[in-house]
Amino acid sequence: MSSPGAVAHIEVLDGLADPTRRRILDALAGYGSATATTLAGGLPISRQAVVKHLALLDRVGLVSGQRAGREMRYRLRPDRLEAAAHWLAELAGEWDRRLQLIKHIAESAETDPDQ
Amino acid sequence: MSSPGAVAHIEVLDGLADPTRRRILDALAGYGSATATTLAGGLPISRQAVVKHLALLDRVGLVSGQRAGREMRYRLRPDRLEAAAHWLAELAGEWDRRLQLIKHIAESAETDPDQ
DNA sequence: CCAATGTGCAACGCTCAGGTTGCACATCAG
DNA sequence: CTGATGTGCAACCTGAGCGTTGCACATTGG
Numbered sequence: 001m002s003s004p005g006a007v008a009h010i011e012v013l014d015g016l017a018d019p020t021r022r023r024i025l026d027a028l029a030g031y032g033s034a035t036a037t038t039l040a041g042g043l044p045i046s047r048q049a050v051v052k053h054l055a056l057l058d059r060v061g062l063v064s065g066q067r068a069g070r071e072m073r074y075r076l077r078p079d080r081l082e083a084a085a086h087w088l089a090e091l092a093g094e095w096d097r098r099l100q101l102i103k104h105i106a107e108s109a110e111t112d113p114d115q
Numbered sequence: 116m117s118s119p120g121a122v123a124h125i126e127v128l129d130g131l132a133d134p135t136r137r138r139i140l141d142a143l144a145g146y147g148s149a150t151a152t153t154l155a156g157g158l159p160i161s162r163q164a165v166v167k168h169l170a171l172l173d174r175v176g177l178v179s180g181q182r183a184g185r186e187m188r189y190r191l192r193p194d195r196l197e198a199a200a201h202w203l204a205e206l207a208g209e210w211d212r213r214l215q216l217i218k219h220i221a222e223s224a225e226t227d228p229d230q
Numbered sequence: 231c232c233a234a235t236g237t238g239c240a241a242c243g244c245t246c247a248g249g250t251t252g253c254a255c256a257t258c259a260g
Numbered sequence: 261c262t263g264a265t266g267t268g269c270a271a272c273c274t275g276a277g278c279g280t281t282g283c284a285c286a287t288t289g290g
Contacts, residue, residue: 017132029210032217037266049249070257070266078210085203092197095144099191102147152236164279185236185287
């Protein structure tokens with residue numbers, strides 16, 4: 001968590017945390033690109049709800065929207081997701097190193113660090 | 116999102132989504148292992164709040180608790196985090212393939228799949 | 231044994247994210 | 261021009277999640 005620049009990746013997690021947003025992303029993966037109205041047609045929620053989710057997804061970088069006439073087309077940003085995945089993997093490695101270190105200390109000496 | 120067994124990994128995301136939970140995980144990474152009472156001492160919330168978060172983190176597999184006398188000690192599960200990271204990376208790859216495919220189709224023919 | 235310490239359970243309050251509805255403003259087709 | 265289609269903005273509602281407090285139950289040390 002204390003890695004530099006981690007904040008941007010955390011935002012991506014917020015984007016992925018909601019089930020409805022995951023459905024939207026899933027649908028976008030199928031369509032390639034779509035509008036809020038189109039997406040709402042395949043979901044049990046209103047267009048406005050979809051719009052709000054897309055706005056958030058855009059903010060965190062998982063999606064990018066571009067105007068085309070009176071339409072607003074959105075498409076996925078795989079690079080952002082990949083970056084977040086990479087960051088998570090590094091965090092896992094950090095945890096691991098941490099635990100290995102503590103385990104090593106506990107074995108070599110009798111010093112319990114959290115006592 | 117349609118990958119088999121994805122549900123388990125999604126739960127991990129829920130665990131990571133909350134700022135307070137991230138602080139708890141961060142603290143645990145420092146301590147190696149700790150009790151809810153200890154953790155609450157270093158956070159601006161009550162022990163009960165920490166307990167609830169630990170219960171959730173335990174459920175999603177990011178943390179494991181084990182009883183030791185009258186204490187309940189929790190420690191991190193880096194393997195689960197690593198698995199989630201791997202899954203995210205694969206999902207990103209899937210998105211990428213998807214977009215490449217659509218792009219290719221759009222270039223070779225004039226067929227727009229979402230029209 | 232008994233006081234101290236730590237945990238677990240339950241009820242409660244409050245904020246806010248997710249969703250809805252209604253309407254005004256653009257843009258396109260005929 | 262005018263109706264149809266699509267977007268954007270704002271107010272509103274509701275439930276779940278985060279946090280609190282209070283108390284009863286276990287375990288340990290002196």
